[in-house]
Amino acid sequence: MCGIIGIIGSENVSEELFIGMLNLQHRGQDAAGILTFKENFYIKKGLGLVERIFDKKNLEELPGEIGIGHNRYPTAGSAFSDTQPFFLTYPYGVGMAHNGNIINYLSLKNYLKEKKRRITYTDNDLEIMLNLFCDKLTTSRFSEEVIFKAVKEVFKKAKGGYSVIGVVGGKGLFAFKDPRGIRPLIMGEKIKDGKRSYAFASEDVVFNSLEYKVVRDLKAGEVVFIDKNLKIHSEVLTNSKEKPCMFEWVYLARPESVINGISVYKARLSLGKKLAKKLRGIKADLIIPVPDTSRTAALSLSEELGIPYREGLIKNRYIDRTFIMSSAQERENAVRLKLNVVYSEISGKDIIVVDDSIVRGTTSKNIIRLLKSSGARNVYFIATCPPLKYPCYYGIDFPSSSELIAFRKNEDEIKKEIRTDLLFYQDLKSLFAVLGKNICKACLDGSYPTDIKDAKIFEKERLRDRKCAKRIEYAKI
Numbered sequence: 118m119c120g121i122i123g124i125i126g127s128e129n130v131s132e133e134l135f136i137g138m139l140n141l142q143h144r145g146q147d148a149a150g151i152l153t154f155k156e157n158f159y160i161k162k163g164l165g166l167v168e169r170i171f172d173k174k175n176l177e178e179l180p181g182e183i184g185i186g187h188n189r190y191p192t193a194g195s196a197f198s199d200t201q202p203f204f205l206t207y208p209y210g211v212g213m214a215h216n217g218n219i220i221n222y223l224s225l226k227n228y229l230k231e232k233k234r235r236i237t238y239t240d241n242d243l244e245i246m247l248n249l250f251c252d253k254l255t256t257s258r259f260s261e262e263v264i265f266k267a268v269k270e271v272f273k274k275a276k277g278g279y280s281v282i283g284v285v286g287g288k289g290l291f292a293f294k295d296p297r298g299i300r301p302l303i304m305g306e307k308i309k310d311g312k313r314s315y316a317f318a319s320e321d322v323v324f325n326s327l328e329y330k331v332v333r334d335l336k337a338g339e340v341v342f343i344d345k346n347l348k349i350h351s352e353v354l355t356n357s358k359e360k361p362c363m364f365e366w367v368y369l370a371r372p373e374s375v376i377n378g379i380s381v382y383k384a385r386l387s388l389g390k391k392l393a394k395k396l397r398g399i400k401a402d403l404i405i406p407v408p409d410t411s412r413t414a415a416l417s418l419s420e421e422l423g424i425p426y427r428e429g430l431i432k433n434r435y436i437d438r439t440f441i442m443s444s445a446q447e448r449e450n451a452v453r454l455k456l457n458v459v460y461s462e463i464s465g466k467d468i469i470v471v472d473d474s475i476v477r478g479t480t481s482k483n484i485i486r487l488l489k490s491s492g493a494r495n496v497y498f499i500a501t502c503p504p505l506k507y508p509c510y511y512g513i514d515f516p517s518s519s520e521l522i523a524f525r526k527n528e529d530e531i532k533k534e535i536r537t538d539l540l541f542y543q544d545l546k547s548l549f550a551v552l553g554k555n556i557c558k559a560c561l562d563g564s565y566p567t568d569i570k571d572a573k574i575f576e577k578e579r580l581r582d583r584k585c586a587k588r589i590e591y592a593k594i
C-alpha cells in the first residue's frame with residue numbers, strides 16, 4: 118500500500134499536500150515526495166516520515182496551484198531513486214504517483230525498450246505506467262479525450278491493482294482507478310472565500326483536516342480529469358465488476374475513513390460482533406486488542422460477550438508497522454520494542470487477544486510469548502480476518518505463499534506453532550456479511566480478480582527487492 122494525494126486550484130498546494138500526507142502516514146513510512154507545477158516542475162523527496170522530510174522553507178520552494186504527493190510503502194523497488202512522484206518532461210510534462218502494483222512490469226519494461234525505444238532507469242512499476250501513459254499522450258491537440266485514451270492504454274497493458282494521480286503540466290490534474298477498483302481513491306471539493314479547489318486522495322480522512330467535502334469514490338476503471346479552469350471531465354473506461362481490497366477495512370485504512378460508502382470503523386465493529394457468535398460461551402477474564410487496528414473489533418467483541426475490555430498491550434508509536442520489517446529476527450525484535458505489557462492487567466488472567474490478521478505467525482507467537490512470560494494464565498488468540506494463504510500482487514507486501522503460516526499449516530498446527538491455548542479465525546461468510554461479496558479476497562482463497570500470468574516472475578523480483586530493502590531497515594533500526 119501507499120498513500121497518494123493530488124490537489125488543483127489551491128493557493129496553498131504544497132502545505133495542503135503536506136497536511137494530507139501527514140494523515141496518510143499510516144499507509145507508508147519508508148519515503149515521501151511532493152511535486153508541484155508552475156511553468157516548471159518542482160519536486161522534493163526524502164526517505165523516512167513526512168514530518169522529517171518537509172519543513173516550512175522547502176514547502177515554500179514548491180510553488181503552483183497544482184501538485185501531487187506520495188507516502189511510500191515499498192513492495193517493488195527499494196532505493197531512493199524509486200521514491201515517488203516521478204515525472205517525464207515530454208509531452209507537456211507529466212508527473213505521477215501511484216498506490217499498487219503492476220504484476221507484468223518486467224515484460225512491459227522490455228516492451229517499452231524494444232517497441233517504443235523508451236529506457237527506464239528504475240525497477241519501479243510507476244515508471245512503466247508513466248511511460249505507457251505518455252506514449253499515448255503524444256498529439257498536437259490536447260483535450261480530455263487524449264487523457265482518456267492514454268489511460269485506456271495503461272488499462273490494456275498494465276495488469277494489477279493500482280490507483281494513480283497525476284499532473285499534466287499547464288493542463289490539469291487527473292486520477293484513475295484500475296479496472297477492478299482494487300485500491301481506493303476518493304475525490305473532494307473545497308470552496309473557501311469564493312475560491313474552488315479539488316483533491317483526490319487514497320482515503321477521505323485527509324479531507325477533514327483540509328476542509329474538503331467528499332464528492333465521491335472513483336469507480337473501477339474510471340478516469341477523472343480536472344482541467345486548468347477546474348472543469349471536471351470523467352469517463353468509466355471498462356465495465357468489469359469492482360473488487361476493492363478487503364484488507365483496507367480489516368487493517369490498512371484509518372478507522373475514520375469511509376471507503377466505497379462503508380465506514381472502516383463500523384466494519385471493524387461488525388467484524389468483532391461476528392466473532393462473538395463463534396465465541397459465545399467462552400470463559401475469559403479480559404479481552405485485549407493488539408493495538409491499534411484491532412481495538413474497534415475487540416471493543417464490540419467485549420460488549421457482545423460481556424467480558425471486560427482492557428488495554429493490556431501498549432504500543433510505542435515510533436516503531437514502524439511490524440509486518441513491514443523484512444526478516445524474522447527483525448520482526449521479533451520489533452515486537453519487543455513496539456509493545457509493552459500492562460502487568461497489573463495481565464498477571465494470573467485468562468486473556469482473549471484480538472488481532473486483525475496472522476501473516477507469517479511470527480508476530481502472533483511473540484505476542485503470546487510476551488503475555489505468558491508476563492504472567493498470563495491462558496491466552497486465546499482471535500483474528501478478525503480469515504486465514505491469509507496466498508500472496509498479494511496488488512500493493513500489499515504479503516510474501517510468497519510459502520512464507521504465509523496459513524498456507525503451510527492447518528488451524529491446529531498454527532495453534533501449536535504460535536503456542537496459543539485457543540485459536541479462532543473470522544470466516545469468509547462473516548466477512549462477506551460485513552463487506553459484501555464484491556471484494557478482492559485473493560489472499561484468502563486464491564481467486565485473483567486480474568490476469569496473474571506474470572505472477573511468479575513478480576514474486577521472484579519482489580523477494581530480490583526485499584533483500585535490498587532489508588539493508589535499509591537495518592539502517593533505520
Ligand code: SF4
Pocket residue numbers: 278299361362363364365508509510511512513557558559560561
Ligand atoms: S490479495 Fe488480499 S491484500 Fe491483496 S488486494 Fe486482494 S484482498 Fe487486498
